[in-house]
Amino acid sequence: AQKITQTQPGMFVQEKEAVTLDCTYDTSDPSYGLFWYKQPSSGEMIFLIYQGSYDQQNATEGRYSLNFQKARKSANLVISASQLGDSAMYFCAMREGDNYGQNFVFGPGTRLSVLP
Amino acid sequence: DTGVSQDPRHKITKRGQNVTFRCDPISEHNRLYWYRQTLGQGPEFLTYFQNEAQLEKSRLLSDRFSAERPKGSFSTLEIQRTEQGDSAMYLCASSLGLAESPYEQYFGPGTRLTVT
Numbered sequence: 555a556q557k558i559t560q561t562q563p564g565m566f567v568q569e570k571e572a573v574t575l576d577c578t579y580d581t582s583d584p585s586y587g588l589f590w591y592k593q594p595s596s597g598e599m600i601f602l603i604y605q606g607s608y609d610q611q612n613a614t615e616g617r618y619s620l621n622f623q624k625a626r627k628s629a630n631l632v633i634s635a636s637q638l639g640d641s642a643m644y645f646c647a648m649r650e651g652d653n654y655g656q657n658f659v660f661g662p663g664t665r666l667s668v669l670p
Numbered sequence: 671d672t673g674v675s676q677d678p679r680h681k682i683t684k685r686g687q688n689v690t691f692r693c694d695p696i697s698e699h700n701r702l703y704w705y706r707q708t709l710g711q712g713p714e715f716l717t718y719f720q721n722e723a724q725l726e727k728s729r730l731l732s733d734r735f736s737a738e739r740p741k742g743s744f745s746t747l748e749i750q751r752t753e754q755g756d757s758a759m760y761l762c763a764s765s766l767g768l769a770e771s772p773y774e775q776y777f778g779p780g781t782r783l784t785v786t
Contacts, residue, residue, distance in 0.1 A: 597782075599763070601774040604774055647712070660713050662711060
C-alpha cells in the first residue's frame with residue numbers, strides 16, 4: 555500500500571492566487587513527521603515545511619502553510635499569493651517514528667504551474 | 671557555499687562499467703542519505719549513514735551498489751556493472767542526527783546517471 559498519496563499529478567494556478575496541494579498518508583505509528591519539498595527544474599530538493607504528529611497547531615512558513623487533519627490523515631500544502639517562481643514539482647514526505655532511513659518515504663509529487 | 675554538494679553532476683557510461691559518485695554534506699550534519707529518483711517519481715531511499723556507520727540499506731538495493739563514508743565526512747556511492755535500469759538521478763542529503771528531532775534533510779543538486 556502507498557504510504558503517501560498525492561492525487562493531483564498536475565495543478566495550475568493564476569499568479570497571486572492561493573493553491574492547495576493534496577497529500578494523504580498511511581501509518582499506524584503514533585509518532586511521525588510530515589514534510590513538503592519543492593523540486594524546481596534544476597533538480598534540487600528544497601525543504602519547505604514540517605508538521606509533527608503531536609503538534610497542536612498547523613505549521614506555517616512564510617507563504618506556506620500546512621493544513622493538518624490528523625483524523626483524516628491528510629497534510630495539504632497551501633501556498634498563498636502564488637509567484638511564477640513557485641512553478642515546480644512538490645513532494646509530500648513522511649517519517650515514521652524517529653527513523654529517517656527506510657521509514658522516510660516520498661509521495662509521487664504534484665507539478666504546479668503558475669500562470670502569469 | 672555551505673550546502674550539500676555532489677560530483678559529478680552528470681555521468682554517461684556504457685552498460686557494464688563501474689561508476690562512483692561523491693557527496694559532501696553540510697559540515698555539522700552527522701547523518702547522510704542517498705536516494706534514487708527516476709523520471710516522474712519521488713525520491714526512493716537507498717541507504718543512510720550516521721557518522722561513518724552505515725545504519726540502513728534499502729531492501730531493494732542490489733549488491734552491485736555500495737556506499738562508504740570514511741571518517742564520517744564525505745560519502746561515495748559506487749555502482750558496479752551498470753545496467754540501463756540504473757539510469758536515474760542520484761540524490762544525496764544530510765541532516766542533524768538528533769533523536770526525536772524533526773530536522774529536515776537538505777539535498778544536494780544530484781548526479782544524473784545515463785547508462786547507454
